[in-house]
Structure formats: C-alpha cells, structure tokens
Amino acid sequence: MGIDAGLDAVPTLSKGAESDELPKSPSPRSDLFEVQQIPGRGRGLIALRDIAKGTRIISETPLLIVKSMPQPALEKTLAAKLKVMSKEQQRQFLSLHNNHPGQYAFGGIVKTNALPCGSGSSTGGIYPTICLINHSCLPNSHNNWNDDHKTETIHAIKPIQAGEEITIDYSHGDPSHIRQQHLRQSFGFDCQCTVCSLPQRELKASDTRRLQTQRLDDKIGDPTRMLSQPGASLADCRSLLRLLEEEYGEAPASSAARLYYDAFQISVAHSDRPRASMFAERAYRARIVCEGEDSPLTQRMKRFMDNPASHNNFGVYSTKWKGSDKYSPSSLNTTEFEAWLWRRAN
Ligand SMILES: [Zn+2]
Structure with a gap:
C-alpha cells in the first residue's frame, strides 16, 4: 500500500523462525496480474490480460491480524507475532511501506497498510500482495473482507485492460482537498490519479x-x-x-x-x-x-x-x-x- 520501501532498506529480525515452522503465504502466482515496480508509485499490481468486471482478482489470507490498541502494546504484540512467522513472511511484512517511521517500526507498517476486517471493524489485516495495490480516487477494483472465509478479496468493479494498474480506493470519496490531505498524511503520497489531475x-x-x-x-x-x-x-x-x-x-x-x-x-x-x-x-x-x-x-x-x-x-x-x-x-x-x-x- 502506498510507496513501499526498497528491500535493501528493510531491517531483519534477529530471531526469525525457520521457514518450515509455519505454512508460507502463497506467493502471488496469478495469470491475471504481476507485481511490478511502477515509476513513482513503488510496487503495484499490473493486469496481465483483460479482466472482466466482477472477476475475483485475488483472495488472500492475512499475514497477521491485529486489534486496534495503544502504540507501545501494539509494538509488543507485533514483535511476538513476527517472531513465529517464517522468514519469508517476515520479509513480506517488513518490505511493506512505512509512512510513520520512528519509535514504532512495526506499528508504522500496520498503520500504513492494515485493511479493516469488515466495515467499521477495529481489527485490521496485513496482506503480502493486497497491501501492494495502489490507490486511485477512481479505482477499478474493490477490496472486501470475507468473514466466512477469513480472507480479503479484490474484485474488478469495471473492465480492466491488459497493462492497466489494478487500483483500490484508500479514501472515503471525499472532495479533493480533504482526500489529498488524508492520502498525504496517512500514506505519504500526492495523488495524481485521473480525478485529481482534472482541470x-x-x-x-x-x-x-x-x-x-x-x-x-x-x-x-x-x-x-x-x-x-x-x-x-x-x-x-x-x-x-x-x-x-x-x-x-x-x-x-x-x-x-x-x-x-x-x-x-x-x-x-x-x-x-x-x-x-x-x-x-x-x-x-x-x-x-x-x-x-x-x-x-x-x-x-x-x-x-x-x-x-x-x-x-x-x-x-x-x-x-x-x-x-x-x-x-x-x-x-x-x-x-x-x-x-x-x-x-x-
Ligand atoms: Zn486522486
């Protein structure tokens, strides 16, 4: 989500679990999209072929789920969760963009990337692939928490052409000055989508x-x-x-x-x-x-x-x-x- 950090800049955990302790999150193998570096936008998902409206682009289980709590407690909880993750999962988590660097490195990643597990939920999930999907104020896709399957899904809400970036909406449909301020503060970028670039x-x-x-x-x-x-x-x-x-x-x-x-x-x-x-x-x-x-x-x-x-x-x-x-x-x-x-x- 947002502009992700380069892997070289990512800290490593001293006590990572061996990779066979937990099942690995499946790497994003899909004939619908691939993860690419997008100039000025970090990593993002690019459609590999035309995708029809209503298509499920991806359904992903969270790397971790956390409840909303004060920063110090959150940091401790996250450290404990990370310890029992595989090295690959740790790498996936730590490579996500952190727009709130400082004392709480893990909490900053969660604050930048967590998607609520349902509308208005105080619980949020972090996903290896879905958290790489960039924003548009006129998105072509929609994210949703499926509480029966405990997965986050992404569906195309309009036809997407091969080569087009898959986007979701991080804002709440606010007028431009409000949403642009929110996007800058929460995710650290200036939106240059087709709506924000209008005359x-x-x-x-x-x-x-x-x-x-x-x-x-x-x-x-x-x-x-x-x-x-x-x-x-x-x-x-x-x-x-x-x-x-x-x-x-x-x-x-x-x-x-x-x-x-x-x-x-x-x-x-x-x-x-x-x-x-x-x-x-x-x-x-x-x-x-x-x-x-x-x-x-x-x-x-x-x-x-x-x-x-x-x-x-x-x-x-x-x-x-x-x-x-x-x-x-x-x-x-x-x-x-x-x-x-x-x-x-x-
Ligand atoms: Zn915009």
Missing part, C-alpha cells in the same frame, strides 16, 4: 458532486425521514445513484449495493414486498460484482430478495405500501418499470 473547473464539479453524495447519504440514513417521508427518502436514493453515475461513470458496485439496500429497507419498513424484493435483487447483483457470490452479505441480500418479509423491520413503520402486492410490474417497459420501482409519476 480546475472539472475538479471543482467533481468536488461538488462528492459533497452532494455525502449529504444525500446522510439524509437517507435519517430514520425519522424514512418514517414520515418514505417517498422522499426513496427519491434521495435514486438521486444518489444518478450522482454516483455522473461522478464515477457508473455507480461503484459497493456504493450501489448500499443504496439499493437503503431503498430495500425503506420499502420493507412500509410493507412494500415487490419493490423490496427488486431492490434486494439489485443489491445482491452489486454485491456479486464487488464481493463475489460467497460473501456473507451477498448471501444475505439473496435471502431478502427471495423473502423480503424475513427482514426484522418488515412493516415496522406502516402498512401504507402494502397495496403494492396487488399489481405486477412484469408488463412494463424499462422506463415504466423504473418509474414504478422508484415510485415516480410517469
């Missing part, structure tokens, strides 16, 4: 869209509004989808999955079975793209698609959309169907 005027338009998406996201998450103005909440979900399409070319699958699940929850809370099922299906399809069929969240969406009423909040706000059971959208053309789905007047 001033276009960058400003992008910033405005990113701000609007965050505001809409907050509004959609407001349960009071979902209760009293579900139609408006649903309209916000659709506006968010359009904004994401404008900003990213197509809505990133992970964002699409979240907003379709929001639309599902609004429909469920007001007892609208057919729309809830349709939104769950869209969330399911988006999750397949960015997490794969075997992701627990993908499977959860599938269950809701098949039986929306199995959700705990079914009918919890009202039964006012229950009448939707009575008509079928199957005879509608695409435009009519979208109008029906989002409860828009034709």
